[in-house]
Amino acid sequence: MNALSSYAQLMVQRFEPVGFSKVMITDGFWKPKMDKVATATLQACIVQTEQKTGRIRNFEKVARKQGEKHEGIYYDDSDVYKAIEAMAYSLKNHPDAAVQQKADEWIDKIAAAQLPDGYLNTYYTLTGLDKRWTDMERHEDYCAGHLIEAAVAYYNTTGKRKLLDVAIRFADHIDSTFRVTNRPWVSGHQEIELALMRLYHLTNQDRYLKLADWFLDQRGRGYGKGKIWDEWKNPKYCQDDVPxxxxxxxxxxxxxxxxxxxxxxxxxxxxxxxxxxxxxxxxxxxxxxxxxxxxxxxxxxxxxxxxxxxxxxxxxxxxxxxxxxxxxxxxxxxxxxxxxxxxxxxxxxxxxxxxxxxxxxxxxxxxxxxxxxxxAGNYGRSEWFGTACCPSNIARLVASLGDYIYGRSEQGIWVNLFVASNTTFTFGKNTVPLQLETNYPWEGNVKITVNPAKKVGYALHVRIPGWSENVPAPGKLYQFTDISSERVEILLNGKSVTYRQDKGYAVIDRTWQKGDVVEVKLPMEVRQVAARTDVKADQDRIALQRGPLVYCVEGVDNQERAYNILVPNKATFTTKSHQVLEEPVVAIQANLSILESATDGLSVQIKPKSITAIPYYAWANRGKSPMQVWLPRRIKEVKITD
Amino acid sequence: MNALSSYAQLMVQRFEPVGFSKVMITDGFWKPKMDKVATATLQACIVQTEQKTGRIRNFEKVARKQGEKHEGIYYDDSDVYKAIEAMAYSLKNHPDAAVQQKADEWIDKIAAAQLPDGYLNTYYTLTGLDKRWTDMERHEDYCAGHLIEAAVAYYNTTGKRKLLDVAIRFADHIDSTFRVTNRPWVSGHQEIELALMRLYHLTNQDRYLKLADWFLDQRGRGYGKGKIWDEWKNPKYCQDDVPxxxxxxxxxxxxxxxxxxxxxxxxxxxxxxxxxxxxxxxxxxxxxxxxxxxxxxxxxxxxxxxxxxxxxxxxxxxxxxxxxxxxxxxxxxxxxxxxxxxxxxxxxxxxxxxxxxxxxxxxxxxxxxxxxxxxAGNYGRSEWFGTACCPSNIARLVASLGDYIYGRSEQGIWVNLFVASNTTFTFGKNTVPLQLETNYPWEGNVKITVNPAKKVGYALHVRIPGWSENVPAPGKLYQFTDISSERVEILLNGKSVTYRQDKGYAVIDRTWQKGDVVEVKLPMEVRQVAARTDVKADQDRIALQRGPLVYCVEGVDNQERAYNILVPNKATFTTKSHQVLEEPVVAIQANLSILESATDGLSVQIKPKSITAIPYYAWANRGKSPMQVWLPRRIKEVKITD
CATH class of the missing domain: 1.50.10.20 (Glycosyltransferase)
Structure with a gap:
């Protein structure tokens, strides 16, 4: 059996995700965030990429072939690709002609910077092509990976294949340079493997699967060489110590x-x-x-x-x-x-x-x-970073949220995330429009309505969140301090329904018809979380969680203090509507204690105090302020600070 | 008047330092530290430079001309030079044939890596000479500066001029490349200016003075270009915003x-x-x-x-x-x-x-x-750093301490630092051996004995430390909390002497003869220091100083705590002999207060407590432990910590 047919034979996919391009998000929590990404975040990416830094200019310089200097750091091309990828996802839920035009303009510049042999990297092309593929750490394959991801995403949204053709040429160049000749190469920053798998799923070309596998298989064999191997001495840093x-x-x-x-x-x-x-x-x-x-x-x-x-x-x-x-x-x-x-x-x-x-x-x-x-109150957000991986990464994640909500197989539908949205499944020739409505994560009610063109049998899998089953995280690293008696409730067309549990999903396997409604009621109590005692940093401390959200206390809601708050045994918790800037959130109101200096400055006292906790994701939006997720239950040590 | 003669005419030096090579240090405080530098520190520098990193190998590679790869960072040559400079100083007070042999061996390798035109930089020679002198930030001139400093120091100690000749050739190369043709160049990391001045003072060649002046004059004229100018946007980062x-x-x-x-x-x-x-x-x-x-x-x-x-x-x-x-x-x-x-x-x-x-x-x-x-207790010392400027820098400083003790002019002697040592001044044909004895900084008595071959008139200038005059630092940034009535006392041959004060020195201008003894008694009380209120971080806090030493409290002496200590108004201070590992120090014993959690973990209390403070320089030698220099007088805020 040759390698190709063995790959083909083994290709078994249990179920597959429903791609972002097939999901329309209407969610009260996420849609405004996606709109912000589509406007403010993409705008920041564009300004930084095109004007404030030389990332786009580098591509222009390559095309001009006038021996101009490379600007920035050797992995900066990747930020251009990630921005395009974010634009691609965003265009689905937030069409914007200007953004699409900008992406097309950049894609033209990228294409013009590709060499005839498929190689594409502004750093090496501008600083000396003789050195390309000589330093495993220099992110050439990493940048290639982000190019491929951007190309696949842009094709999926727009159907335009100019960038995809560029990516394919580069992928083929890499394949022939390395895998075909079996020239050792351990990627200094993994990324190309997952990107090749995206290309593989889009094109069904086995060589991309094989190349992804080849890249993974290079590791842990002593092939890794270069600065990060030398600097860190231990190949564990590079995940290159064992295969x-x-x-x-x-x-x-x-x-x-x-x-x-x-x-x-x-x-x-x-x-x-x-x-x-x-x-x-x-x-x-x-x-x-x-x-x-x-x-x-x-x-x-x-x-x-x-x-x-x-x-x-x-x-x-x-x-x-x-x-x-x-x-x-x-x-x-x-x-x-x-x-x-x-x-x-x-x-x-x-x-x-x-x-x-x-x-x-x-x-x-x-x-x-x-x-x-x-x-302690000295940490704040930045407009951008010298190494700018994070902004475009979170942008593309939020914009591609549609990728993570649903899954499907030949006989089943999976609901993984509770995000209000519409999508359509097909079973044979039958189409099944599905609508998910919810005010999650603020409320626990989720309503799933299906409208199949005609009756159809399939198994609906609705994820039962671990936290709703008293499991805040697998593996007992974290545990709720009390077992809750509240449980998930599931109704079918308004009535309690018996369902099978499988691998953490509630499975309702039946024949569905137009207007069938499944309602899921998730218990949304405020829960106290403790870490296992091995985690020294969290010992004798508790954190607050409600639904999937971890909470924190931020000084701005609590007279600028977050490190003087104690959670006594008799603490009580309620929720309230709260605003963090324009963001409406459900805050936790907690009756706790604080340790406070007396007015004489020469003594301290413990006083009861009503404390406001906000969702962790929302902190650091109102200036610099102290913040804590884990609050002490006892006073072990005190520090006098300013 | 041409530039040269104008320089020559203006060359007025008020007084000059007595160089390290003319001073034999016998000091109880410093000599053991210099011995440590001569052994442990230089050994660490040698092992790191030669074995653990490629710094020496880079020079060998240049000499071999086989196209081998540069290892490390582009400024790594400078660490080799700084290590040689430290060796040079150290050889004076701590002769060591093995160290001298190692220096000679390195110098041979350095000399072999110099190009025929005088250029010397392993980074550019190994990565592409076509790019030399194209990036102002890449530390070529910085490395040149450290080469020059090493060469001057090594010549001063050993009289050997191989490295000096290398440095002169490189300096001349730089002079002809830049100053002579007036090609703009703003040094990305200043250093060459001071190095050229050392070379100027050794060789008396005006061109080095002119070149140093030229480098300084390049700044603030918009010539600066390159990565650090781009990255920081503001030329202030590069001290290049104004001339x-x-x-x-x-x-x-x-x-x-x-x-x-x-x-x-x-x-x-x-x-x-x-x-x-x-x-x-x-x-x-x-x-x-x-x-x-x-x-x-x-x-x-x-x-x-x-x-x-x-x-x-x-x-x-x-x-x-x-x-x-x-x-x-x-x-x-x-x-x-x-x-x-x-x-x-x-x-x-x-x-x-x-x-x-x-x-x-x-x-x-x-x-x-x-x-x-x-x-807070999470900061510790390192064996070495990727950017390794600090170890060899402190090594060369300690080893060159002899440079800082005395000054001289045609009619005067200056005693700047109170470091037990011997040196010899000459006035005309008369030699004046001078011996300084002291147990400073632990004690305040300083004894200066002169033994002129024959009677000689000169003005002895003994520095009166600002702190002994109730001025902990110029400019009132820091002030003692109380005015002390203790004053400096000066005795000549056992009797009180009237002296003139000039520019912060006690001046005794007389005819000196064999055996004349000047005794200086400095008040060594424990002093409390406050910062001016603009310094928010130190508000309502005090620090302890005794003589020139700033003190700190370290957890290891105080039940692992340093952040819970209060200085009440009634605090009292005494001194005691103490050991920090092998180092005998004078510690401060203070009757202060601590804020401590009660055993129930649900309340706190303030208790009197005897606290040990050690000299700041000695902290972090006994593992990681919390430490504070500035102790609070009042409780403004408390933090509950682990």
Whole structure:
């Protein structure tokens, strides 16, 4: 059996996502955010990419062939591609002729900068082509990956294939340069693997699947060479210490790890490769059971932009790069596709609504690179960054939200996220328009209405969130302090319905007809969360969660203080409508205690105090202010501060 | 009048320093530290430079001409030069054949890497000579400067001129490439100016003075171009917004600023140029009156490695790069030479004994890049850094301490620092051996014995430290909380002597004979210091100082706590002998208060407590532990921490 037919034979996909281009989002929570991305965020990306930095000029310079100088950093091309990708997703839910024109204009410039052999990289083309493909760390393949993702997304939205043809030529150049000749190459920043899998799914060309697999297979064999290998000494930083299929724990640079795992899960889903599947399951447990913040953020150390020891999850110095939370969304989607288990969507939802969404301001034009879980009040959002991966990454994630809501197979529909939207499924020649209505995450009611053209049998899978089952996160890294008696309720056409539970989904398998309505009622109590005792940073502390949202106390709502608040045993919690700038949120009102200096400045006292907690994603939008997610239950140490 | 003769005519030097090679240090405080530098620190530099990194290999690769790859960062050559410079100084007080052999071996490799036209830079020679001198930021001239400094120092210690000849050829190459053709070039990292002045003083070749002046004169004229100008947008970051002679405030990168000012003061001292003198005086006031930490450190922000707003001196996030404190020593020495004012030595001494000395561990082989004034306990010393400027910088400073102790003119001797040592002055044909004995900074008694071959008239200038006159730092940025009645006492041959005060020195102008003894008694009380109220970070806080030493409380001496300590009005202070590892220090024992959690964990209490404070330079030698320099007098805010 040759490699090609073995790939073909093994290609079993359990179920597939419904792509963003088939989903119209109407959600009260997300749609305004997508509109902000479509306007403010994309505008910021455009201004930064085109005017304030030389990212677009670099492409023009290549085309002019006048020996002009490269501006910026060697991986800057990727930000152009990611901005185009974000534009592509955004154009679906927020058509905008000017944005589309800008994308077309950039695509022309990109195409003009491609070399006849398919190579495309402004840094090497402007600084010396003789050096191309000599330094594994210099992000040539990473930039290629983002080009491919942008091309696939732009094609999916617009049907235009100019950028896709550019991407295909470059992918083919890489394939013939490396895989075909088996020239060793360990990507310094994984990304191309998952991108090739997108290209593979679009084109059905096996060589992209094989090339993705080849890139993964290069790792852990001693081929890795270059600056980051030298600097970090330990190939763990590069996820290059053992072959991917033997990896058991997450190490090194968090974003690179996420992108690698996403690609590996993609390949596993396409090939049914047991090696990748086992490795990814084991690594996932290492991440989620021992190394994930309550916000779904990962990477506790800014030093290596990644991981340290298990359970080392400091709050104030948490790195939790926005891109790593975006990567958690990517990877967990793939793990869900690979296994059909809803626990991956629980983690995806956690990262999406907390760690990732926190990376962008409510205004859409200010960003966090790192997303700590507490701040003494000196941390604020930025307009842009020298290394500008995060803004376009969160932009493309929010704009592509439609990718994550539904799944389907030949006999089934999956509802993964509770985002108000419309889509249409087809079963044979029968079309099934589906409408999801909800005010989630503020309220727990979800209404799913189907209107099949004619009666049709399929299994509707509705995700039962882990948190609604008293499981705030898989693996007992976090636990609710009390078991709640409230449970998910599901009604079919207004009446209680018996349903089967499978892999974390409520499954209703029946013949559906026009106007059938499924209502899901999720319990939305305020829950107190404790971390397992191994997490020293959270010991004797509690956090607040309601639905998928993690809460925090921010000084701006609490007389500029967040570090002097105690949660006594008798604490009580209610909810209230609250505004964070223009954003209406459900805030938590808590009767807690505060430790406060007396007016003489020479003593302190503990007083009861009503405290307002807001959703974590909404903090740092009203200036710099102290903030905490984890509040102490007892006074272990006190610091006198200013 | 042509330029040369105008330079020559203006060459007026008020007084000159006595170089390290003429001073034998016997000091109980400094000599062990110099020995540590001579052994542990130089060994660390050698291992890192030669084995753990490719710094020496780069020179070998250039000589082999086999197209091998450059390792490391483009400014790495400078660390080799700085290590040689440190070796050179160290060989004076601590001869070591192995070290000298290593230096000679490196010098051979350096010489072999010089190009026929004098150019010497492994980065460009290995990555593409066509690009040399095209990017003002790439530290080619900076590396040249450190080569020159190393060459001058090595020549001064050993009399060997191989490296000096290399440096001269490179200096001449730079002179003909830039000054002679007047090709614009703004140094991205100042250093070459002060180095050229060293070369000028050694060789008496006017062209080096002119070239130093030319480099300074390039700034602020819009010539600056390249990455750091683009990235920072504002040429203030590069000290390139106005011509040097018009600069009024310190801006941007602290180390670059220090090196520039040092060079400018050098040129001013040599040429009597009023423009530089006025500018440097104004800028110095901006630094010392508004932007200097109590430790003599500067640069409050790690973001730009430099300055923000006046009086913005946060303690925990203080950057205070070791190199910037080293730069403060350089610059203040030059300002003292330029003006004869002892206030510059006050600042020099403050930076030397506190901000700079803190940069190296007591063991001599661990380093700080930044030197904060408080730490929550998560900050520790490192073996080395990717950008390794600090270790060799502090090494060369400590090893060259002999440069800073004495000054001389035709009719005078200046004692600037109280460091036990022997040196010999000559007046005409008369030699005057001078011996300084002291247990400073632990005790305040200083004994100066002169043994002129025959009677000789000169003015002995003994610095009266500002702190002994109730002036902890010029400009009232810091003030003692009480005026002390203790004063400096000076005895001549055992009897009180009347002396003239001039520019902060006690001047005894008489005919000296064999065995004359001057005794200086400095008051060594524990003093409480307050910062002016503009410094928000220090408001309602006090720091402790004794002699030139700033003190801190470190958790390791105080039950692992440093943030819960209050200084009540009734606080009392005594001193005691104490050990920090092997280092005997005079510690301060203070009767203060602490704020502590009660055992129930639900209340706090204030208790009296005896606290030990150690000299700031000695902290962080016993593991990671919280530390504070500025202690609160009142409780303004409390934080509950772990």
């Amino acid at each position: 991917v299929k033997q990896q058991k724990e997450i190490t090194g640079h968090a974003v690179r790890a996420m992108y690698q795992y996403t690609g590996a899960a993609d390949v596993a889903a396409a090939t049914n490769d047991q090696g990748y599947m086992n490795a990814m399951t084991t690594v996932w447990e290492d991440v989620v059971y021992r190394n994930m913040y309550l916000t779904g953020g990962i990477g506790s150390s800014g030093h290596n932009e990644g991981f340290t020891e298990d359970f080392d999850l400091p709050n104030e110095s948490a790195y939790c790069e926005t891109c790593a939370s975006v990567g958690m969304v990517f990877w967990n989607q793939r793990m869900n596709l690979l296994t059909g288990e809803s626990k991956y969507i629980d983690v995806l939802e956690r990262s999406l609504y907390n760690g990732a969404l926190d990376g962008i301001s409510l205004s859409g034009d200010r960003f966090f690179y790192g997303n700590p879980l507490s701040s | 040097v002679k018009q600069q009024k405030e310190i801006t941007g990168h602290a180390v670059r600023a220090m090196y520039q000012y040092t060079g400018a003061a050098d040129v001013a001292a040599a040429t009597n140029d009023q423009g530089y003198m006025n500018a440097m005086t104004t800028v110095w006031e901006d630094v010392v009156y508004r932007n200097m930490y109590l430790t003599g450190g500067i640069g409050s922000s790690g973001h730009n490695e430099g300055f923000t707003e006046d009086f913005d001196l946060p303690n925990e996030s203080a950057y205070c790069e070791t190199c910037a404190s080293v730069g403060m020593v350089f610059w203040n020495q030059r300002m003292n030479l330029l003006t004869g004012e002892s206030k510059y030595i006050d600042v020099l001494e403050r930076s030397l004994y506190n901000g700079a000395l803190d940069g190296i561990s007591l063991s001599g082989d661990r380093f700080f890049y930044g030197n904060p004034l408080s730490s």
